[in-house]
Amino acid sequence: MGKTKTRPKRRSARRPVQAPRHRAEPQRWSRSTLAWGAVIALTCLGLLAAAFLLGKRDAQGGSEGPASATGGLPDTPDYHSLLVAPGDPGHILLGTHAGLYESTDGGRDWKRTALAGQDAMNLARGDGEIVWTAGHNVFAKSTDDGRSWSAVRPDGLPSLDLHGFAVDPRDGSLWAAVAGEGLYRSSDGGVSFEVVSREVGGAVMALAITPAGRLLAGDMERGLLSSENDGRTWRVALPAAVMGLAINPADPDVVVAGGPGILRSSDGGETWDVSLSLDPGAGPVAWSASDTEVGYAVGFDRVLYRTGDRGLSWQPLS
Numbered sequence: 001m002g003k004t005k006t007r008p009k010r011r012s013a014r015r016p017v018q019a020p021r022h023r024a025e026p027q028r029w030s031r032s033t034l035a036w037g038a039v040i041a042l043t044c045l046g047l048l049a050a051a052f053l054l055g056k057r058d059a060q061g062g063s064e065g066p067a068s069a070t071g072g073l074p075d076t077p078d079y080h081s082l083l084v085a086p087g088d089p090g091h092i093l094l095g096t097h098a099g100l101y102e103s104t105d106g107g108r109d110w111k112r113t114a115l116a117g118q119d120a121m122n123l124a125r126g127d128g129e130i131v132w133t134a135g136h137n138v139f140a141k142s143t144d145d146g147r148s149w150s151a152v153r154p155d156g157l158p159s160l161d162l163h164g165f166a167v168d169p170r171d172g173s174l175w176a177a178v179a180g181e182g183l184y185r186s187s188d189g190g191v192s193f194e195v196v197s198r199e200v201g202g203a204v205m206a207l208a209i210t211p212a213g214r215l216l217a218g219d220m221e222r223g224l225l226s227s228e229n230d231g232r233t234w235r236v237a238l239p240a241a242v243m244g245l246a247i248n249p250a251d252p253d254v255v256v257a258g259g260p261g262i263l264r265s266s267d268g269g270e271t272w273d274v275s276l277s278l279d280p281g282a283g284p285v286a287w288s289a290s291d292t293e294v295g296y297a298v299g300f301d302r303v304l305y306r307t308g309d310r311g312l313s314w315q316p317l318s
Contacts, residue, residue, distance in 0.1 A: 065098030068111040072302070072317075074101050079298045082244075082286035083123035083131065085145060089288035092296060093146050095120030095133060100146060107296060107304040107317045114149055115140070122165035122207075123286075126172050132190075134162035134176060141190070156193035157184055164207035164217065175231075177204035177217065183231055196231040208245035210252045216269050218242030224257070226269060238263075238272050244284040248310060250292035256311045258282035262297045264311040276305065276314040 065076040073079065074096070081095030090106035099115040121135030123146075131142045133149065137160050140149040153160075157178060164177030174186040176193060183201030184193040204225075206218030215227040216237065224238035244258035257263040261277040262285070276282075280300035288294040297305045297314065305314040 065096060065101075065112065065116075068109070069101070070109050072108075073298070073304055074098075074110045074112070075302075076101075079283055079302075080119070080121040080135065081123040081133075082246075082284040082296055082298065083125060083146075084286050084288045084294075084296065086125070086289045089291040089294045092286070093123055093131075094298075095123050095135070095284070100133070102146070107306065114142075114146060121163060124165055124167045126167040127169070128172070132165065132167065132174070134160075134165035136161055136163075136179075138162070139190075152190045154186060154190050154193050156186075156195075164201070164204040166207040166209050168209050169211045170209070170213060175207055175209065175215075177201040177207055179203075183217070185231075197234075200225060200227075200231065200234050206242050206245040206257070208247050208255070210247055210255075210268055212252065212268065214268055216245055216255070218245060218257070218259075224259075224269070237269055241281075244282070244297070246285040246287050246295065248287050248292055248295075249289045251310070254310055256285045256287075256295060256297065256307075258285050258297055262299075262305065262311075262314055275307075275311055 085091035102113040119136035161179040182198035226237035248254040
């Protein structure tokens with residue numbers, strides 16, 4: 001087994017009596033607010049790390065979770081990733097510590113579909129038919145929209161503890177953040193990987209790449225990092241913990257993030273607004289490719305939120 005990083009227990013999530021149903025007053029974060037944001041970073045890094053990450057024992061325990069759930073998210077230990085089917089905005093895959101769940105009605109009802117007991121921390125799709133999942137000792141691909149999976153065992157990775165993963169929209173290359181190690185890239189479809197950075201990647205929990213080539217990495221120790229030179233150098237784009245990232249398929253300047261609520265950027269990740277403030281925080285986010293006004297975000301209050309206006313406002317689903 002590869003080297004892993006011990007992850008702290010998260011707080012028990014609780015469903016609120018009444019989830020917020022309106023857009024929060026925007027709050028702008030940019031590089032000019034780093035001094036003030038450092039306080040937020042310390043608070044959010046600790047809060048979201050505790051809320052999002054389970055201990056290594058739970059990830060290795062093989063819990064399969066419930067077979068189905070009606071009227072809300074399945075009650076699993078954690079929610080890690082989201083992916084919307086390319087042709088149907090109501091068809092969603094949810095990656096958890098207990099495997100994959102599927103909804104065909106826009107997130108209201110769920111059934112377990114594959115990888116039971118495995119830690120699907122990332123879900124990603126390139127331009128082709130391949131869907132990828134990567135997580136705690138999990139790396140696999142599917143060519144049938146996630147119904148079946150085949151394990152991938154590449155050369156060049158120090159372990160398969162992959163906490164961040166993304167497909168590059170420019171050339172289809174694969175990027176993987178290996179826990180405690182660094183950032184790696186594959187240009188041969190996952191057959192082999194080469195190291196890009198040992199300074200960034202070891203604490204990354206969210207990864208995204210814009211069509212223009214900007215890399216965004218949610219680092220649990222430093223906040224949201226940005227690179228414009230293929231990962232050689234990095235700067236802090238947002239001093240807050242980010243647990244999920246999604247770039248809008250129709251407008252790559254529009255990026256949403258799960259962090260201290262649901263965050264939105266309209267300039268490719270340079271500056272950010274809080275679209276919906278959530279005290280417990282938020283995690284995985286995803287866009288629909290067939291209706292790019294639609295997106296989803298998972299709150300740590302065990303509520304799935306939906307936007308129909310490209311991330312400007314969010315409504316809870318139950």
